[in-house]
Amino acid sequence: MLRPTKGRFGAVALALSLLPGAWADGPYVSDTARVSWEDNVTNASAGNGVLGAFSFGAGTTLSWLHSGGFSTLILSDLSADFTVCTSYRGLSNIEVGPRLEVRHKLGLGAFAPSLYAGIDGKATGFQDPEQSKIEGAFIFGYSQRLSEAFQVQLDGRLGSYDAQDIVFTGNYASLAGALNWDLDETWRIRVTGGWRAGDTVSNYTAVMSPYGWIPIESDALNLPGAWHYVRTFDAPFVAYRVSARTWSYGISVSPAIGRHTSLTLEVKRVETVGAAPYLDTVVSLSVAHRY
Amino acid sequence: MRHFLLFFLVVSLTASARASGTVRVVAKDPSGTPVADAVAYVLAIDAPAPVRPPADPVAIIQKDQEFLPYVTAVVVGTRVSFPNKDTVQHHVYSVSPAKKFEIPLYIGESSATILFDHPGPVTLGCNIHDWMVAYIYVLATPYFAKTGTDGAADITGLPPGRYRLELWHPRLAAKVGREITIEGTADSTQVVSVTLRPDRRIRRAPDSEGLGYK
Ligand SMILES: [Cu+2]
Numbered sequence: 001m002l003r004p005t006k007g008r009f010g011a012v013a014l015a016l017s018l019l020p021g022a023w024a025d026g027p028y029v030s031d032t033a034r035v036s037w038e039d040n041v042t043n044a045s046a047g048n049g050v051l052g053a054f055s056f057g058a059g060t061t062l063s064w065l066h067s068g069g070f071s072t073l074i075l076s077d078l079s080a081d082f083t084v085c086t087s088y089r090g091l092s093n094i095e096v097g098p099r100l101e102v103r104h105k106l107g108l109g110a111f112a113p114s115l116y117a118g119i120d121g122k123a124t125g126f127q128d129p130e131q132s133k134i135e136g137a138f139i140f141g142y143s144q145r146l147s148e149a150f151q152v153q154l155d156g157r158l159g160s161y162d163a164q165d166i167v168f169t170g171n172y173a174s175l176a177g178a179l180n181w182d183l184d185e186t187w188r189i190r191v192t193g194g195w196r197a198g199d200t201v202s203n204y205t206a207v208m209s210p211y212g213w214i215p216i217e218s219d220a221l222n223l224p225g226a227w228h229y230v231r232t233f234d235a236p237f238v239a240y241r242v243s244a245r246t247w248s249y250g251i252s253v254s255p256a257i258g259r260h261t262s263l264t265l266e267v268k269r270v271e272t273v274g275a276a277p278y279l280d281t282v283v284s285l286s287v288a289h290r291y
Numbered sequence: 292m293r294h295f296l297l298f299f300l301v302v303s304l305t306a307s308a309r310a311s312g313t314v315r316v317v318a319k320d321p322s323g324t325p326v327a328d329a330v331a332y333v334l335a336i337d338a339p340a341p342v343r344p345p346a347d348p349v350a351i352i353q354k355d356q357e358f359l360p361y362v363t364a365v366v367v368g369t370r371v372s373f374p375n376k377d378t379v380q381h382h383v384y385s386v387s388p389a390k391k392f393e394i395p396l397y398i399g400e401s402s403a404t405i406l407f408d409h410p411g412p413v414t415l416g417c418n419i420h421d422w423m424v425a426y427i428y429v430l431a432t433p434y435f436a437k438t439g440t441d442g443a444a445d446i447t448g449l450p451p452g453r454y455r456l457e458l459w460h461p462r463l464a465a466k467v468g469r470e471i472t473i474e475g476t477a478d479s480t481q482v483v484s485v486t487l488r489p490d491r492r493i494r495r496a497p498d499s500e501g502l503g504y505k
Binding site for chain 2 (some may be wrong): 025028030065067069071073105108109110112145148149182184185186188254256257258259260261262288289290
């Protein structure tokens with residue numbers, strides 16, 4: 001079931017990353033580093049092989065800025081990021097991708113709403129090569145400060161990703177909202193909520209049968225979508241591509257460390273409904289620095 | 292005798308025209324803490340005092356994505372330049388009634404200077420970096436000074452007469468003012484108690500986006 005990766009997003013990615021330097025100002029550099037614990041990295045339904053995993057990672061983003069006039073900015077980014085999953089090495093990955101965004105502020109001032117739309121590309125190489133993929137997405141969003149203390153943000157994505165193996169290939173649409181509450185110039189509380197509809201991958205514990213490896217949950221064989229045996233985890237597992245709707249909600253507390261750095265502790269709960277429902281909780285600690 | 296009287300009159304008039312006093316204004320909050328960045332100014336009551344704007348523009352720079360200085364006092368008719376000393380572009384603007392303007396994204400010395408032709412407070416911002424803020428207070432009097440970290444400001448060159456002393460600060464909670472009289476070259480100190488609103492600014496530290504869900 002291995003397929004050659006299509007080059008469509010790769011070509012766009014390359015073109016975008018070559019674009020900035022010549023006509024814009026930058027790059028401005030920002031870095032992140034994080035550690036996280038995810039209690040259901042397999043996205044398994046309860047009793048079917050729920051495994052937790054610890055990971056850490058870091059990334060850097062170079063941004064170029066160009067004035068489009070009329071309160072319009074054109075932003076182009078190039079990001080690189082790595083994640084090391086210490087529990088299951090197959091999930092470790094490196095990611096690189098460009099992003100091009102047109103951002104328009106409706107008026108002058110800190111409280112004027114701003115809108116953006118753009119395209120986001122990403123190539124991800126996993127240690128488990130069949131998961132390696134290229135992704136492209138249309139992105140759009142809105143943000144507005146309501147006061148010095150409150151800011152609302154809304155981000156949408158329409159994405160498509162093409163992996164080495166069809167199980168890890170799919171499409172999705174997502175919307176995410178956030179409310180930032182700055183208690184003062186140091187402490188921020190952030191509440192987030194998200195919705196996603198599209199393809200996800202669930203992994204079920206596999207058992208040997210006269211027909212080969214089959215999922216421990218025999219009903220899973222009736223799930224629509226592709227599936228196959230994977231070696232990503234220590235035990236035998238079967239990975240499914242399922243179409244699902246996901247709701248997520250999270251809360252984070254983020255103290256600023258000076259004017260260029262912040263620390264964020266976030267707890268996020270993910271609930272997926274559909275043919276293969278699962279729950280997932282992610283606790284992460286991250287640091288962000290902008291030069 | 293007549294000549295002598297005339298001579299005496301001329302000399303005394305010249306002396307009184309030259310005689311000028313200094314008012315030291317000390318701004319303190321109700322707890323006695325000195326208030327910096329307050330603009331202390333006096334308005335002549337008896338005879339209007341014309342303002343003479345400087346020939347060269349006054350500069351407000353942008354450095355490390357902040358404006359410097361935080362408060363600038365100028366007289367009506369002053370031109371202000373906004374040199375950008377950062378490697379980042381800024382988009383300086385004001386939507387204040389006393390002066391609305393914008394200088395779209397630029398880097399280095401902007402060729403634009405802005406004429407401040409109406410008295411009043413002007414709040415400066417950058418449309419890219421929401422945390423950037425500074426103030427220009429445009430005055431219709433030549434007699435003003437800005438308080439330092441010790442809360443003190445010396446208003447010099449005041450001819451004798453009656454004046455209204457006022458004070459402005461970006462966070463001033465209520466108007467403050469009083470009448471003062473300058474006699475000859477005598478210097479006076481005026482301690483002014485000001486109540487400030489809390490210093491609430493937009494957080495500058497970057498976002499950490501957390502982890503996206505799968
Ligand atoms: Cu700026």
